[in-house]
Amino acid sequence: MDFSRKDFISLMDMSEEEILYILETAETMKFVLSQKNKKAPYLQGKSVIILFYEKSTRAKLSYELAAQYLSADIVDITIPKVTDQYETINDMGRTIDQMGGDFIICRHPMSGSAKFLAENVQASVINAGDGINEDPSQSLLDLMTIKNEKGTFKGLKVAIIGDVAHSRVTRSNIWGLIKLGAEVCVVGPPTMIPPKIEKFNVKVFYDIKKGIENADVIMTLRYTSDKNSDSQLITLNEYKSFFRLEENFLEYAKDDVIVMHPGAVNRGIEISSRILEGKRFLLDDQITNGVAVRMALLYLLSMRAGVLK
């Protein structure tokens, strides 16, 4: 297919065909990753700017390695806090444009910021998380992991447990999974469920056992105690007793259920330690696939005419 996008911003505006095409390309990249010498020349002479307005370790590492494996030059800018003297992301983007940056990988605490940046710069923008809106590449690695295990998305039941309202990867996952034909359930206390989510054909459960019934995939989310968020209403203790995924709960799900997590697991809070050590837990695959997916994105975006200016 003809992948002619300049930017990669959200799964909300992507077609099923495009998502599957990226996943297919990511398989090729995974092959590169499995080689002894992990280097492909596709981004030679291209520069990748990692523009993060939030602290990050894993995601940044994943993007940096992906770009390096494709032979790009990389600059990392981390601006940890949006302060009063904050220069809009637009002005920053123009600066990068003028210096010849080809890719901007952007993570920013405000929803919609990556789209705003993309509309105002020539460089290709990859959204590495905007506010509580989307984290589409993180979602693609989840989708890749599911596809590898299950072969297809059609008719799969996916249960997502945790702070859905404030999880950007979950938003991307919901849009992606629904487009690909899966059924999505979200599980959490009402304060962690975004309003009107049912209108997007998502089922809501407050009871974890009911929510994961017959699930093919269970995604658990990271518990964060953000003091400014409504989510803090439920205490850590109560969250553990009502929403921790216990090993015996898996009986309610399908026999071949897989369990996933976006990373940085709070051991013993979101998932019981026994599941973490078990075969059904696929975090390691997710991490590997993350690099492959990001390589695929960089590769595909570099194919557009605009980058070869």
Add this chain to the structure above:
Amino acid sequence: MRKIIKKAFIVSDKYDINKKLDIYISNGTIVKIGENIEPNEETEIVDADGFFVMPGFIDMYCKMCEAGYENKHNIVMISQSAAVGGFTTITSLPNSQPVIDNKTVVEYVYSKTREKSNINMLPYGSMTKECLGKEVTEIGEMIDAGIVAISDGGVPVDDNRLLRNILLYSKMFDVPVITFCLDRQLTGRGVINSGYMSTKMGLEGILREAEDVAVSRNIILAKNTGARLHISHVTTRGAVELVRYGKENGVNVTAGTCPHYFTLSEMAVEGYNTFAKVLPPLRTDDDIKAVKEGIKDGTIDVITSGHTPVSIDKKKTEFDNASFGISGLESAFPVCFSEMVDSGTINIKDMVKLMSSNPAKILGLKNKGYIEEGFDADFIVADLNEKYNIDASSFKSKAKYSPFDGKCVKGRVVKTFVKGNCIYEYGVKC
């Protein structure tokens, strides 16, 4: 200075709207209305054949920005913008810098507007010092200096006891207390309506109950104090129902809304459109329906422009970072006419009540709000058949953007008169 407006259809309860009448104006006052008034040598003839004449609109919610925020707007531009929109009287929210919270600032505002503006500008005084919601201002002194209402503009007074006392105290002056109703705790960090779009776009939502809770509190306080309460923005079904309940139960409450609250839903923010970022936020189709019902049955008394300009830099930025605000003066009449009158929801007389007569009544403006003998010659001549697209870039306002940009509307202000003087004519540079 005498004028005769010839062959106009007059929008008024007193005169037959289907009859072509002449309006004789002398010294800024409407002296006589009748058929075929004979001019003498000195009278200027204004031909209004086929056009409608209605009282100039009176805006009850408008940010003047001067002094202190001249980068956003200034008196000269805002009065031009108002004239284009058919507003002959605008009020000024107290949220300038310095805040209009004492008589010296009131006097300053009057001296400035007298010097620079050719429309009527009437300031509101703040009810709490610096609009901080902590300490009451010298309301009586400001009333003596000429304020027409007390209001903290777009800032709600959170303190129940303080607001109750202000309402009680205001009775001494029989002045309307204009409140902006949003419970700030429920509003939180929200930037758009909480619901479908906030979930879709991953933006923090503002609950509809944030407005409903504040409206109900204010109505209860007005009921028990007997004060004159005005709610500046009604945007939710809940708020419409509460105001209706209040009126049915004898509470001295009036309410207003803006054209965007009965024409645009939360869907307007699609694609992170910051031009549709307003406070209170745009709500749902059901709320639009309720606001329209409220306008129709008289629950809502006033339609204001909601003109709250912000500089373009504060709109061309990340959605969370963008300021709330809209450029409303020049789109209010055509949008309102197209959506409410042309569609058959209300008639043109109702619209004039909502945009002119009722505001005059609430603010206690004598001789304004009607086309009648003895009233001020503040009026507009409008072509109600002209169809065109709103072009925000041609706004006189400093804020040349609008969520209505490109919208096809009907109804254009052809001429605007203040005190008998033509201050704006469509197609003619002022």
